[in-house]
Amino acid sequence: MNMPSKSYSVTDSSPERLPENRGSALNIRVRNTLLWFRQPGALLSLPALLIFVAGFIGPLGLVVIYSLMPERSFAFNQLPTLENFVTIFQEGYYISYAWSVWLALVSTLILIVICWPVAYGLSRIFRRSMILTLLLVLPLFVSENVRLFGWVLTLLNHGILDGTTRTLFGWELPDMLYNAPVTVLGMVYVYLPFMLFPMSLGISMVPDACREAAFDMGATRWQVFKEVELPLAMPGIMIGCLLSFVLVLGSISEAKILGGQSIIMISHDIETAFTYAQNWPLGSALSTLLILLTAVLVIGLLSRLNLDNLLSRK
Amino acid sequence: MTESILELQNVEKYFGDFVAVERINLEVKKGEFFTIVGPSGSGKTTMIRMLVGMDKPSRGDILMSGERVNDVPANRRPTCMVFQSLALFPHKTVGENIEFPLKLRGETKNNRKTRAIQLLEQLHLTEAYYAKKVSECSGGEKQRVALARALAFDPEILFFDEPLSALDYRLRKTLEKELKDIQRQTGKTFVYITHSLEEAMVMSDRISIMRDGRIVQIGTPDEIYNKPANSFVAQFMGEVNQFNVTRQDDARFLDTDTQDTYVGPPDADLQSGVLIVRPERIQILAEGEAADTEIAGTVQNQYVLGSRVQYEVKVTKRSLLVETMIGDAWNVGESVRLGWNSDQAFLLAR
Numbered sequence: 001m002n003m004p005s006k007s008y009s010v011t012d013s014s015p016e017r018l019p020e021n022r023g024s025a026l027n028i029r030v031r032n033t034l035l036w037f038r039q040p041g042a043l044l045s046l047p048a049l050l051i052f053v054a055g056f057i058g059p060l061g062l063v064v065i066y067s068l069m070p071e072r073s074f075a076f077n078q079l080p081t082l083e084n085f086v087t088i089f090q091e092g093y094y095i096s097y098a099w100s101v102w103l104a105l106v107s108t109l110i111l112i113v114i115c116w117p118v119a120y121g122l123s124r125i126f127r128r129s130m131i132l133t134l135l136l137v138l139p140l141f142v143s144e145n146v147r148l149f150g151w152v153l154t155l156l157n158h159g160i161l162d163g164t165t166r167t168l169f170g171w172e173l174p175d176m177l178y179n180a181p182v183t184v185l186g187m188v189y190v191y192l193p194f195m196l197f198p199m200s201l202g203i204s205m206v207p208d209a210c211r212e213a214a215f216d217m218g219a220t221r222w223q224v225f226k227e228v229e230l231p232l233a234m235p236g237i238m239i240g241c242l243l244s245f246v247l248v249l250g251s252i253s254e255a256k257i258l259g260g261q262s263i264i265m266i267s268h269d270i271e272t273a274f275t276y277a278q279n280w281p282l283g284s285a286l287s288t289l290l291i292l293l294t295a296v297l298v299i300g301l302l303s304r305l306n307l308d309n310l311l312s313r314k
Numbered sequence: 315m316t317e318s319i320l321e322l323q324n325v326e327k328y329f330g331d332f333v334a335v336e337r338i339n340l341e342v343k344k345g346e347f348f349t350i351v352g353p354s355g356s357g358k359t360t361m362i363r364m365l366v367g368m369d370k371p372s373r374g375d376i377l378m379s380g381e382r383v384n385d386v387p388a389n390r391r392p393t394c395m396v397f398q399s400l401a402l403f404p405h406k407t408v409g410e411n412i413e414f415p416l417k418l419r420g421e422t423k424n425n426r427k428t429r430a431i432q433l434l435e436q437l438h439l440t441e442a443y444y445a446k447k448v449s450e451c452s453g454g455e456k457q458r459v460a461l462a463r464a465l466a467f468d469p470e471i472l473f474f475d476e477p478l479s480a481l482d483y484r485l486r487k488t489l490e491k492e493l494k495d496i497q498r499q500t501g502k503t504f505v506y507i508t509h510s511l512e513e514a515m516v517m518s519d520r521i522s523i524m525r526d527g528r529i530v531q532i533g534t535p536d537e538i539y540n541k542p543a544n545s546f547v548a549q550f551m552g553e554v555n556q557f558n559v560t561r562q563d564d565a566r567f568l569d570t571d572t573q574d575t576y577v578g579p580p581d582a583d584l585q586s587g588v589l590i591v592r593p594e595r596i597q598i599l600a601e602g603e604a605a606d607t608e609i610a611g612t613v614q615n616q617y618v619l620g621s622r623v624q625y626e627v628k629v630t631k632r633s634l635l636v637e638t639m640i641g642d643a644w645n646v647g648e649s650v651r652l653g654w655n656s657d658q659a660f661l662l663a664r
Contacts, residue, residue, distance in 0.1 A: 213401035216366055216388045217415040217467050227414070231405045 060291075066284035073281060084285035093286065096266040097293065103180070103255075103265065104248040107187040111195040111244050112237065114188065119200035136193060144190055148257040151186060152177060155258075178260035186254035191247050195240040202236015203229070242301060246294055266290055317379075319344040319503050320365070320471060325374035327360050334360040335527040338374070342471070342505060347497050349506040349514040351550070352524030358507045361524070362475050365505065367391045379470070394469035396477045400460040402448045408434075408459050409444035415467035433462040436496070454485045461493070465500070474506040478513065490516045511550050515539070523547050545588045545662050553593060555634050558664070560586040565656055572631040577606035577656045587661050593624060593637040595658035598650050605653025609634070613648045627652060 036042055068080035071087070088094075126132050139147060154160045155176040165171040176182060206229050214228045230237075252267040266286065273283030320342040327334045335357040342348045352358045363369040364376065367388035375382050383391060394415070402411050410417075412433055413426040421429075431441055437458040443451070451459060457477060464472055474493075478486045494517045497504045508514055514521045515535045522532040523546075531543035542548040545556060557576065559567035567578045567589055578589050599605060611629035618624075618640065625636045625644060629652070636652060644650060 207399070207401065209397045209399045209401035210403055212368060212388070213395075213397055214403075214414070216368070216393075216395050217463075218389050218418050220389065223418055227417075228403060232403075 063284045063287050063291075066281050067288040069281040069284075071281055072279050084281050085289075087282060088285060088289065093266070093269060096264050096269045097289070099263050100249050100266040100290075101293070103184060103187065103263070104245045107184055107191065107248045108195075108241050108245045110184065110188050111192065112199075112241065115192065115195045115199050115240070119196055119203050122196070123200040123204040136196065140193060145253050145257065147190070148186055148253055151182075151189070151258060155182065177258060178262045180259070180263055183255050183259035183263055186258040187248050187251060190251070190254060191244045194243040194247060198236045198240035198243065199233070200236070202233035202239075205236065206232040238301065242298060246298065249290070249294060317344050318342060319346075319379055320505070321377040321380075323375045323377065325364065325371045325376060327357075327364060327369065328372045333527055335364075335524075338529055340522055340529060340532060342503060344503055345501050347494065347504045347506065347517055347519045349508060349518040349521045350524060351508055351511050351514045351521055353509055353550075355526075356524040357527035358509075358524055359475065360527075362395065362473055362505070362507050365471075366393055366395045366473050392470040393473060394464045394467040394471075395473040395475060396460050396464050398475045398477060398479065400456055400477060402456060402460055402463070404448055406448070407444070408439075408446045408448060408451065411448060411459055412462045412466050414463060429466060430462070433465055436465075436499075437462050438492075453481050454489065457481065457489055461496070465496075469502070471503045471505055474504065476508050479508070479510075486513070487516075493517060511538070512552070515551075523550065542590075542660070542662065545590060545664065548590045548660075548662060551592075553635055555591045555593065555596070557589040557591075558586075559589045559661070567661070574609070574630070576659070578659050578661055579656055584661050584663060587663050589659055589661050591654055591659045593635040594622070596634065596636045596652050596654050598625075598636060598638065598642070598644060599653045603653070606656045607659075608651055608653040610649065610651050613644050613646050613650055616644070616646055 062076070065076045067084055068082070069076050069078055069084075070081055071083060122129075122132065122136075152159070156162065157173075157175060157177075158166070161176075162173045165173055210228050210232065211224055214224045219227065250267055252265065252271060255261075255263050255265045255268060267290075270283050270286045270290070273279045273286060277283075318341045322338050322340050325338040326336050338361065350358050350361060360369065364371050367383070367386055367390075370384055376384055378391070378393075403414065406414070409427065409430050412430040413421075416426045416429060427444075431444060434441060434443055439455065439458055439462075443455070443459075448456065448459065460477065478489055481489065490513055493504070493506075497517075504517075506514070506517065511521070511523070515538075518535055520532060520534055521538050523530045523538065523543075525546055531538060531547050533541070538547060539551060542551075548554050549556075557567075558570045559576065559578070560570060561584070562568050562575065565577055565579070567576050568574075569576065569589075570586075576589060597603070597605060599608065609629045611627040611634065613625050614628045614633060615626040616623060617626075619637070621640055622637050623640050623642070625638070627634050627636055627650060634652060638644075
């Protein structure tokens with residue numbers, strides 16, 4: 001800035017300075033980019049960044065591109081079209097979406113209720129004991145399908161449960177497999193750890209003194225829960241909800257193995273489109289919509305959660 | 315004689331084999347500022363947890379206004395505690411924190427807010443704090459919010475578990491006095507726990523000193539300072555000069571370590587014990603001045619303590635601590651004559 005302009009008002013001097021500023025803006029941007037690479041860790045992060053782009057962003061981009069290709073084609077150098085999306089809305093795929101979202105919602109709600117007391121005990125009474133944690137994680141070491149078939153054998157007509165009661169008491173149990181409730185049971189069973197551990201972490205973040213202070217000021221057990229424990233454990237609960245909701249939304253085996261095709265979830269439709277139907281563009285379009293749906297729900301939740309705010313508290 | 319609001323009768327608490335507190339008998343009067351002082355591990359935290367109802371005594375009774383409250387849980391006692399960590403709710407604003415006990419009682423929103431703002435004012439915080447987050451407050455402000463919340467509860471007895479220990483010296487001094495003022499204004503009974511006798515002296519009407527789960531002495535600050543029950547209490551206040559002595563005749567004592575003789579309090583019944591002289595009670599004698607006990611020595615070190623100066627003076631086989639007002643300049647290496655009168659020293663059991 002030249003000296004005389006200083007004595008005038010700001011509006012007087014700005015027209016003179018503008019072109020000069022524009023010229024240097026590019027320089028500044030280039031310099032800033034170079035400076036960014038000179039930050040500690042910037043270059044070290046490059047390999048991870050490349051893997052992320054090649055392994056995650058890339059395939060995702062391919063799926064989106066495929067969703068815009070004509071039906072039953074395997075090349076993505078054709079003219080983009082929205083016909084797959086039209087098919088989705090015309091052929092009642094929304095039922096599958098609705099089932100997926102509904103089951104994810106129900107499972108997550110059941111998981112919240114079941115996991116709270118377990119997580120509470122885990123973090124407050126057993127103080128996150130290693131053995132107990134290991135026992136709870138152990139089922140994850142066995143393939144999900146194998147565990148689900150275990151349930152099938154148990155609940156099957158003339159299976160372990162029905163067979164036992166028939167032999168011992170002559171009771172005939174009603175059909176338990178191949179319906180919506182048993183599908184939800186499978187989902188709750190499989191995704192329990194994903195709600196339990198974040199939740200117990202959330203509960204262990206509630207300071208003992210806050211709990212005691214509330215109690216000391218006359219709060220009942222319920223009021224301590226409502227006013228202190230629940231809001232302070234909320235980050236953990238939210239993360240648990242997010243994980244289990246997204247996982248159930250994308251799950252396939254529970255509905256197939258336990259639900260026995262009585263319920264068609266969207267992940268099943270996607271699989272069919274890619275495999276039996278050999279219609280990759282339709283499968284991609286279904287996936288893209290699912291990703292969008294998940295993103296809207298998750299981002300909506302995260303923006304309400306404000307993790308930073310909750311975690312940076314002292 | 316004012317009525318007693320809190321009474322402990324032979325209270326004991328064990329954790330397995332460990333005796334946390336033993337044979338505690340004390341009485342707190344209504345409207346009193348009562349402080350329990352003890353070093354860490356003396357059982358004072360166990361005491362306060364039993365007093366607020368978070369632990370039950372293993373033996374003995376706790377009476378509040380004459381009624382036994384041993385088995386009454388904390389949420390049904392008319393008492394409230396300010397925690398060491400303050401335990402402010404991080405997810406609530408300052409206002410919501412203060413209103414919390416009122417909300418539990420189902421007070422209307424308007425009443426709650428009026429009371430909260432009234433309390434903020436009483437604790438020298440502006441109305442702007444009402445909507446602030448707890449994390450935006452400084453240490454001293456959080457302290458005031460915690461106190462406001464406890465006052466909103468309107469307890470019959472207000473307990474404090476060393477809430478000032480994390481603050482810097484100056485702020486602590488300010489808050490100590492504010493706390494005393496608030497106690498006077500509200501007329502409530504305050505029971506305060508601290509490890510600092512100095513802090514207790516400033517605020518308390520009466521002080522109880524604990525050691526190893528037992529009460530060593532209960533008395534007014536004046537009694538604690540001038541008539542300590544034993545050398546532990548005497549040392550607790552700060553550095554003291556102590557001599558192991560045996561009585562030679564009525565008021566003369568022989569130092570068993572150095573063979574010096576001192577003039578001590580004539581009325582003490584003990585034949586031997588510890589003779590204690592506080593540093594500020596020893597004078598550096600000018601030419602022509604005399605005292606009951608006189609010792610010659612050399613100034614070895616000088617420490618400025620603010621308004622006072624502490625000298626370490628080497629006498630024959632030991633060194634003594636002497637404190638004077640700042641301005642009396644004695645140089646290191648200078649020869650001085652120390653002296654104290656017999657009523658400035660006290661003889662205590664070992």
